Amino acid sequence: MFSGLPSLFSRSITRVLAVVLVFFLLQQYLYFRKSVSVSQDAFTAGAAQSCDSLKGIEDLFVTLRTGATEAPKKLPVHFTTTLRCVPNYALYSDYEENIEGHHVYNALDEVNPDIIATHPDFEYYRRLQEGGRDAFTAEELAHWAAAKNTNGGRDSPGWRLDKWKFLPLAEKALLMKPDAKWYIFIESDTYILWQTLLEWLSHFDSSKPHYLGMQMQIGDVIFAYGGAGFAISNPALKKVVEHRKANLKFYDDFTGGHWAGDCVLGKALADSGVNLMWSFPTLTGDMPADMDFNTSFGGQDKKPWCFYSASYHHLPPSEYPKFAKFEQSWNQENAFRLRHRDIFRFYLLPRISSEHDGWDNLSDAEQSEVHSFDDCRETCESQPDCLQFSFLGESCKTSTAIRLGHKGFGDTKQVKSGWVVDRIKDFTERMDASCGNKDWILP
Known part of the structure; x- marks a missing residue:
């Protein structure tokens, strides 16, 4: 998309996309009228109440x-x-x-x-x-x-x-x-x-x-x-x-x-x-950062995005206090429970940026003839449904899903990940429009 342009212009585009993401997050904040971050003091004070x-x-x-x-x-x-x-x-x-x-x-x-x-x-x-x-x-x-x-x-x-x-x-x-x-x-x-x-x-x-x-x-x-x-x-x-x-x-x-x-x-x-x-996706087998919230499982057309969430799996010990504080804050400030989409918007999305060194966002579609991180970004941006990408060595991968992922390293070089941040808002709006009355998994 931007092939052949000076690197200064590419860096400017990256900054603009970062600003777009910040603006989008601010809109989400105003829409829901709350922040889910709480201090340790607030977490401790609210323990008995929760x-x-x-x-x-x-x-x-x-x-x-x-x-x-x-x-x-x-x-x-x-x-x-x-x-x-x-x-x-x-x-x-x-x-x-x-x-x-x-x-x-x-x-x-x-x-x-x-x-x-x-x-x-x-x-x-x-x-x-x-x-x-x-x-x-x-x-x-x-x-x-x-x-x-x-x-x-x-x-x-x-x-x-x-x-x-x-x-x-x-x-x-x-x-x-x-x-x-x-x-x-x-x-x-x-x-x-x-x-x-x-x-x-x-x-x-x-x-x-x-x-x-x-x-x-x-x-x-x-x-x-x-x-x-x-x-x-x-x-x-x-x-x-x-x-x-x-x-x-x-x-x-x-x-x-x-x-x-x-x-x-x-x-x-x-x-x-x-x-x-x-009972999927009320009960799920992945941690939030690794989930594709737009994919059903087990032959049922029930994508996690719209449904309430009651469990996650594979969380490392370091993630438990962070997620517990997030959940407690949400429950204190909302009469309705956390859906998977709320966890995406308010727990994961604030940690997504246009690019992240030493990070694997679990992109999985291998792209040929791509030799740099910038070329990998351009490859993703040239595909209308591509939302994120990663690059390691000579390997470029893209994805139509959005995942945060986790720290990741290859054999000799670091994985570097990126997201097409100006497409995230459209993605979330499309997902919201698909929900209808979906909420609990019931007989």
């Missing part, structure tokens, strides 16, 4: 599942954010311990001793129980932390062991709080927006069997993705616990031959007569 507003939170029992290698790093932030207002919860891992005064239970202590002694999945577990984390070398821990996802799950012994926790945790949750109306299962990198979740659950009769979660499928089993969090009503949990007890060997064998524990639980629920209600 907990008091969570009507019905006492009817939930929350099970947080983790593993020994990640628990010390990922659990502490939950005590001041995700679990701060939750009166009834338990932490489960593959290793019993205390972390910052909070007890972490062993999720596998009642698994068949013969399985523990002989199944290859439990070699890691046996070493862990005998020697704690000191049983593993620094090289082993580093190797497992860097393990990649495969078609059969993540290639690490802790991940392979994790599948054995789901069915025992169903029983343990019921024993811990037999009178809870709802049982919420989350992971150590799941963020739940409790106000939204409670309002969503109020649309369901908790005295009936319900199984709510982001839909996934392996073979013929449709199940709730564990990372997004899922909800099981009291009658449904009782059904699956009783069914598993009556068929214990079958489900032990099934678990041993499978690779995904959330799928194992989903099969047991379906076998007991409780099918999943597909």
Whole structure:
């Protein structure tokens, strides 16, 4: 678009686009008449008030599942954010311990001793129980932390062991709080927006069997993705616990031959007569910065933008306090809950600029014959539907979605990302116009 023009002019264009973005953000601010940034003092002062507003939170029992290698790093932030207002919860891992005064239970202590002694999945577990984390070398821990996802799950012994926790945790949750109306299962990198979740659950009769979660499928089993969090009503949990007890060997064998524990639980629920209600995008499997808010999932035409948001996944520990402050401020100043579009506008968009060094915005469409960041920008701008781009080495990628992304580095050079900021306003207006009455995911 601007090929061959002097670099000074290109820099001027960049400045103009930056001004356009600032002006757009100001318009959004005036439209909604609020700012979502709050000080730490305001966050602390409003803590009690925000907990008091969570009507019905006492009817939930929350099970947080983790593993020994990640628990010390990922659990502490939950005590001041995700679990701060939750009166009834338990932490489960593959290793019993205390972390910052909070007890972490062993999720596998009642698994068949013969399985523990002989199944290859439990070699890691046996070493862990005998020697704690000191049983593993620094090289082993580093190797497992860097393990990649495969078609059969993540290639690490802790991940392979994790599948054995789901069915025992169903029983343990019921024993811990037999009178809870709802049982919420989350992971150590799941963020739940409790106000939204409670309002969503109020649309369901908790005295009936319900199984709510982001839909996934392996073979013929449709199940709730564990990372997004899922909800099981009291009658449904009782059904699956009783069914598993009556068929214990079958489900032990099934678990041993499978690779995904959330799928194992989903099969047991379906076998007991409780099918999943597909709940995306109320419950989602990505962190806000990585989401494409304009893409549906699982064969349903339900794009996140318009819907209320009750969960995110893959948040790093450093993101929890920031997002918790944002959510609390919003709930104090608004009678309506956060939709995905609000999170885009007020949490992500202020961090988007015309370009960002050392940043990967997750653009994915490879462009050929592009040799510089400026050429990559021009390539994107020449495509009417292109909203962002990134450049690394000799590789230019573009995208018709807008994502913030995260810090990113290549093998030898930094990734650099950019956005076509003067197209963002049109994008948000088009998305808003598509919403109609979309809000909750309901039967």
